[in-house]
Each structure stands twice: as C-alpha cells, then as structure tokens.
Amino acid sequence: MIAGVVWIGATRSDDAPAPVPSAAPAVPDRPAGAFPLTVRYVYDGDTIQAEMQQPNEVVTTSHPIRIRLIGIDTPEGTPALECWAAEARAHLGELLPEGSTVWAAPDRDTWDHYQRRLFHLWTDDGRFVNAELVIAGDAEAIRIQPNVGYFDLLAALEADAQSAGRGRWGACG
Template structure:
C-alpha cells in the first residue's frame, strides 16, 4: 500500500513539472515579479521584456524610418489575421501584404511561422484602423488585395515585419513601390540575426 502511494506521489510530481514547463513555454502564465515590464517576442521566438536590448528583444515597429503615408491612402479596419502576411478586413477583403513573405503555418508549418503570425496579430488586432496603399497590380491570382498597411501612427507594417526579422522581402514586378527600403531592411535584419534569421 505504501509503495502505491509513493508511486502516485512521484507520478503526480512529474506531471506537475511537465505541466509547468509546457505552460511556461506556451505562455499560459507568467512568473514575472509584480511590476515587471510586459513581455514581447524576442529574436529567438521566446519571450523577453520589452525594451531589454541585451535580451535580443524585437521592439514595436515605429514610423521613424518609414515612408510617409500617401495622401490618397485608403482606410480600413482589420477583421482578423490569418498568418504572418495574410489578413482579412471588415469590408470582406482578404489581404496579402505586399513586398513580404513570412514562414508558413498550419499543415506545412515552417520555422518562425507561428511567431510571425502572433506578431501580426499583436500589431493588428481585430478592429484596428489601418491606412491602405496599393501598387500597380491590385490583386494576386487568388483574388487577394495586395496592399501595404500603415498604422495610425504612420508605421508601415510590411516594412516593420521585415526590419524586425519576422518576414523576408519579396519584391515582384510590377509591384516595386518601396523595394529599396524593403530589401535594405532585410539585409539589416539578416546581418543582426534578428527574428527568424537568428532562430531558424
């Protein structure tokens, strides 16, 4: 009888340790002390305090280096994010972000795909107002709107995803607007091993 209880205690202890490890890895709970800064995805796909440069953390995208929002930019609201480079707008349009490609998710998942999707979901939660800019070719062969998206503070989402290592630059003619900026941002992210460039 005593052996049975001891075995039960050992099994429960192991189960608890596994649950804590899995839950922590998936972000189910946080063990940060009270008053600690919020967390954000780090360059290696783990969580790190925002603003902690030593951790390799990737900060919020900003408009400081981004092109100005064109005067004729459209406006829309985000419905939901499908993956790191595809989302739906409340007007029913399915959008493929121009000039970028992120790793795949789902059945053909690739390294950093889930992290890139979560990053875009963080940047553009449902209901977010965005400014939209098309290039020469407005739709792809699947009928998706090909767009650049700006946040209300003027940050170009497409460029920010590349700059922080969540996406690579993919410029396909005739859509070459801001191609130099996109490609330069990728070079910088690769050199610094940011995001997927350091994790995959």
C-alpha cells in the same frame, strides 16, 4: 536598436539623445491617398482580412476582403508549420489587432492570382507594417513585378535584420 547604427537626435525626458538611426533607410510615412479599413482577422504573417470603412474606387465593396501585404513573405503556418510562422503571425496581430484601423495603399496591381487584394499597410499611428515585419526579422523582402515600389527599402531592411540575427534570421537554420 539597429545593429551598427549610430544614434543621433532630439532630447528624451532623461535629457539623453533620442534614438534616431543615422544610417538606416528612411521608412515612408503613410501616403496621402491611403484609405482606412477595419481589421477583422489575421490569417498569417502576411495576410489579413479587413473591411472598408468607406468603399472607394480601389475597393468598391463593404464586404470583408482578404489582403496580402506587398513586397514581403513570411514563413507559412499551413499545411506544415515553418520555423517562425507563429511568431510572424503574432507580431502582425500585435501591429493590427482585430477591430483596429489599418491604412492601405496600392502599388500597381491590386489583385493576386489567389483573389487577394494587394496593399502596403500602415497602422493607425503611422507605422509602415510591411517594413516593421522585415525589421523584426519576421519577413523577407520579395520582388513581384509590377508591385516593387518599396522593394529597395525592404531589401535593405532585410539585410540589416539578417546581419543582426533578428527574428527568423537568428532562430531558424
């Protein structure tokens, strides 16, 4: 439950209202233009390796590519282990287990200066991975132009996670 949110909504099996946040920002559904990849490896809390299921005009190769999630930053695991790095990596691994399908959508630029691809990611069941990590307190929102399409949403989710003391915000000083 998100702190300070009033829940309204449909009926659960016990006839109590289902939790639907009334004040939380709306998390976007997977865009129609998103394309599927297969997860090969989770490097850390904001970087994975995946391979295209069907190369397209955005990713023309079927070789594995390194993907950096746009708009978020998680604590680093190397060279020194930062507080909450292991938990952020583990959560991303739960959201995107090796062999699973992940859906990617670009923002404006699709490359960073480390030769990683830059994408927003959704799980096969439609969860917005970038937002899930921020909601859990695993990641902070970052604004790197020109890829700022979801920055306002991620910043609002970060403020909520901080005020609730979730994840790194409650565990790391």
